Amino acid sequence: MTMDVRAVVEFAAVTRGLSLLLQAVFNAVIPDHDAEAFRPPRTEEPLYLDPAVEWSLGGLSHWDAEHFLFIAERGYLYEHNFAFFPLLPVILRGLAETLLWPLSSWLSVRGRLLLAVALGNSALFLLSAVALYALSRVVLQDRRLALLSSLLYCVTPANVFMTAGYSESLFAALTFGGLFLLEKGFTFRGCLALSIATAARSNGLVNIGFLLYLPSLRAICQIRVYRTTTKGYSKAFRYVWAVAGVLLTALLGTAIIALPFCAFQYYGYRTFCTPSVSLERIPPALLSLAEVKGYRVPDENGPPPLWCMRPLPLLYSHIQDVYWDVGFLRYFELKQIPNFILALPMATLGIMAAYAYFQANREMCLRLGLWETGANKGLDKPTPGFFNSRVFVYIVHSTVLLVFGTLCMHVQVLTRFMASSSPVPFWISAHLLLLNEPLLHRRKTSNPNVQLQTHSRNGCKHTPQNPIMALLPHFKTCSPTTQSILGYFLSYWVLGLALHCNFLPWT
Numbered sequence: 001m002t003m004d005v006r007a008v009v010e011f012a013a014v015t016r017g018l019s020l021l022l023q024a025v026f027n028a029v030i031p032d033h034d035a036e037a038f039r040p041p042r043t044e045e046p047l048y049l050d051p052a053v054e055w056s057l058g059g060l061s062h063w064d065a066e067h068f069l070f071i072a073e074r075g076y077l078y079e080h081n082f083a084f085f086p087l088l089p090v091i092l093r094g095l096a097e098t099l100l101w102p103l104s105s106w107l108s109v110r111g112r113l114l115l116a117v118a119l120g121n122s123a124l125f126l127l128s129a130v131a132l133y134a135l136s137r138v139v140l141q142d143r144r145l146a147l148l149s150s151l152l153y154c155v156t157p158a159n160v161f162m163t164a165g166y167s168e169s170l171f172a173a174l175t176f177g178g179l180f181l182l183e184k185g186f187t188f189r190g191c192l193a194l195s196i197a198t199a200a201r202s203n204g205l206v207n208i209g210f211l212l213y214l215p216s217l218r219a220i221c222q223i224r225v226y227r228t229t230t231k232g233y234s235k236a237f238r239y240v241w242a243v244a245g246v247l248l249t250a251l252l253g254t255a256i257i258a259l260p261f262c263a264f265q266y267y268g269y270r271t272f273c274t275p276s277v278s279l280e281r282i283p284p285a286l287l288s289l290a291e292v293k294g295y296r297v298p299d300e301n302g303p304p305p306l307w308c309m310r311p312l313p314l315l316y317s318h319i320q321d322v323y324w325d326v327g328f329l330r331y332f333e334l335k336q337i338p339n340f341i342l343a344l345p346m347a348t349l350g351i352m353a354a355y356a357y358f359q360a361n362r363e364m365c366l367r368l369g370l371w372e373t374g375a376n377k378g379l380d381k382p383t384p385g386f387f388n389s390r391v392f393v394y395i396v397h398s399t400v401l402l403v404f405g406t407l408c409m410h411v412q413v414l415t416r417f418m419a420s421s422s423p424v425p426f427w428i429s430a431h432l433l434l435l436n437e438p439l440l441h442r443r444k445t446s447n448p449n450v451q452l453q454t455h456s457r458n459g460c461k462h463t464p465q466n467p468i469m470a471l472l473p474h475f476k477t478c479s480p481t482t483q484s485i486l487g488y489f490l491s492y493w494v495l496g497l498a499l500h501c502n503f504l505p506w507t
Contacts, residue, residue, distance in 0.1 A: 004143065005130060007466050008150045012129040015154045016122040019163040019497060020057070026498045027059035035503040038066050040074075041285040042110065049106040057114045059501030065165030068092065069113050077286060079296035079305070080323045082268045082315050085260075087199040088167040092116045117165040124169040125162050129153055131176035132423055138183045139391060140427065141384040148430035148440075149423065151468045152485075156426075157346065157492035158419035160500045168420035171200045175207060175421060182214050183390075191253045199260035202316060203421055206400065211253040213393045219246045220370055268315035273308035275300045328408050336411065343406075343414040345488045346425060350402040350418060353428035357395045360387040369393065386431040391424075398424035412507060415492070429485050436481035439474060440467060 001009075046054075061069055064084065071081055072089035095116035096109060103112060132153050136146035161168045178193030191211060198204030219242045271277075275298035279287060282297060290297050296305060307318040320326040331339070358365050369392030383389075401421055405414040418425055434440050471478060471486065478486070499506035 004147045004150075005133060007147065008129050008133050008154070009126055011151055011154045011466055011468070012126045013122075015159070015493075016125055016163065019159060020118055020122070022494070022497045023059040023160070023163065023501045024056045027501045028055065030498065030502045030504075032062075033503040035063075035505075037063055037503060038070070040066070040070050040289060043283050043285055044108045044110060047106055047108050047111065049103070050108050050111040053107060053111040053114050057118050059497075060117050060164040061114060062164070062501060062503050063507050065117070068165045068167070069110070069117070072096070072113050073109050074286070076268075076271060077282065077297060078290060079272060079315070080319050082264075082271075083319045083323070085167065085198075085200055085202065085264060087196065087260075088165075088170055091120060091170070092165070095120055114165075121163055121165070121169045124173050128162075128169055128173035128176055131173055131180055132426070135176050135180040135183065135423060136427065138180060139388075139394065139423075140386065141388060141390075142386075145385060145427070145430050145434060148433060148467055149426040151466060152426045152429050152433075152489060153419075155468065155489045155493050156419050157489055157496070158416035159493040160496035160506065161416040162420070163497075164500065166416070167200045168416055171197055171204065172420040174200065175204070176423065178207065179210060182210055185218070187211075187215060187249055187253065191256045195256045195260055198257055199264070201420075202261060203401070203417070205258060205261055206397065206421070208254050208257050209397060209400075210393060211257065212250050215246050215249045215253075217370060217393075219243065265314055265316060269308070269313055271298050272296070272315070273304045273313065275302075275304075324410065326409060331409070331411050339410070339412040343411045345492075346415045346418055347402060347406060349425045349428055350398055352432075353424050354395055354399045354402075356428070357387060357391065361389070361392070364389055365392065386427055391427070394422065394424050394427075398422040410507075412505075429489075432481050433485060436479045437471070439471060439478065439482075 067081055067084045068088050069092070070077075071084060071086070072092040076082055076086075092113050093116075096112035099119075100107070100112040100115055103115070107115070129150055133146055133150040136149050137143065140146050140149075156162060158168060162172070163169075174193050174197035178190045178197060181187075181190035181193060194204060194207045194211070197207065222242050223239060277298045277300060279297070279299050279301070282290075287297065289295065305318075307313055307315065361369075369389050398418065401418050402414070405411065405417050409417070468486070471482060475483065475486065496506050498504075
């Protein structure tokens with residue numbers, strides 16, 4: 001383990017521990033808000049340690065986390081449960097029934113699931129931080145930028161969603177890991193990782209774009225080499241082989257990545273359109289909740305829902321439309337202005353990243369980053385840093401997420417949506433810090449009393465392994481850019497824990 005990786009792991013572990021501690025404190029001090037949220041009745045008698053676990057970790061079970069915990073405990077009973085993909089519930093139930101099984105005499109299934117959330121998401125977050133560092137080193141070709149990006153990720157504005165019973169940490173670990181494998185040329189293994197990510201969140205389908213782009217980029221590099229190293233029929237054969245390889249990779253890879261989504265939609269169709277469950281098999285308390293709230297449950301003796309009659313009966317689209325009122329421009333209402341303000345900092349980072357990259361690489365962007373000409377040739381050895389050619393596809397991906405999230409989703413979700421799906425918010429933040437913060441030594445500071453350099457025992461200077469922690473004591477003397485970025489990250493990091501864990505509006 002290198003010093004950088006160790007610094008990332010240690011900082012990630014510290015932030016996970018602090019998050020769990022603070023959510024317990026906030027949950028104990030601040031009374032829960034009476035929100036219109038999914039709160040299924042408890043049908044299992046609490047055991048000896050359940051009150052202690054509920055007190056210390058109950059803040060991890062609010063809002064959408066309650067859906068994941070319910071699915072892990074009861075399966076997909078209600079129609080709207082199918083908005084939440086199955087990988088996280090499977091992992092949580094697996095941990096509860098294996099690693100935490102020795103506690104079954106003292107903890108109910110619910111208690112063990114809460115413990116599994118705390119342990120599982122903490123471990124997954126550490127993996128995602130390491131995966132982000134590895135991906136950043138490969139793409140950015142800049143060690144300092146990769147390290148700072150990964151350390152910023154450890155204090156992500158979406159922190160509470162990485163800690164609570166949400167699938168963000170799981171999705172980030174699989175996405176960043178899969179993209180790293182694709183960048184290294186391990187296409188099949190990368191596809192498998194991205195396919196598993198699609199079993200965690202529906203926006204894993206967007207990762208198909210990386211599969212289409214990165215092999216195409218490598219094929220174009222090969223063709224450029226063949227132009228100068230082969231002749232005649234051999235050249236034509238190699239051209240055809242390269243193109244055929246790209247097409248085959250795109251076809252098979254797309255099928256692999258999309259398979260979990262399609263399989264889950266088919267399962268939902270079979271559950272409600274051709275049900276094999278009668279109402280008598282559903283616990284009365286859960287059936288009563290369905291009647292009071294209007295939740296649909298599968299019933300072999302009842303008529304199928306109307307969405308089953310559509311030419312393409314996608315349950316996920318039906319749920320987003322009917323239960324969450326998700327659709328194009330549906331959130332553009334005056335009463336939603338506070339939510340747009342909440343999402344504004346993340347949107348600003350996304351816009352700044354796209355604008356700055358386009359300004360620095362205008363011609364390359366117009367060529368979609370697929371080839372370079374003239375004096376700019378050098379695709380195989382891009383300029384290190386945020387503006388190198390390998391970042392292009394990530395900028396496009398980030399921009400697509402930003403536009404879709406702003407126009408078609410509940411906009412307050414944008415922060416966790418982008419922070420768990422794209423490395424760009426952390427890359428642009430780290431780039432701005434290194435560019436504008438004198439204490440980070442890209443420029444010299446005029447105040448020698450606030451240098452971040454330290455002296456080792458042999459008198460040689462070195463930069464601290466964690467520049468974030470080194471900057472915090474000098475926050476008041478930092479540049480406005482640093483104060484803005486760190487202020488945003490840390491304030492959302494804390495506010496999210498305080499509000500979300502008490503059913504206050506932070507979703």
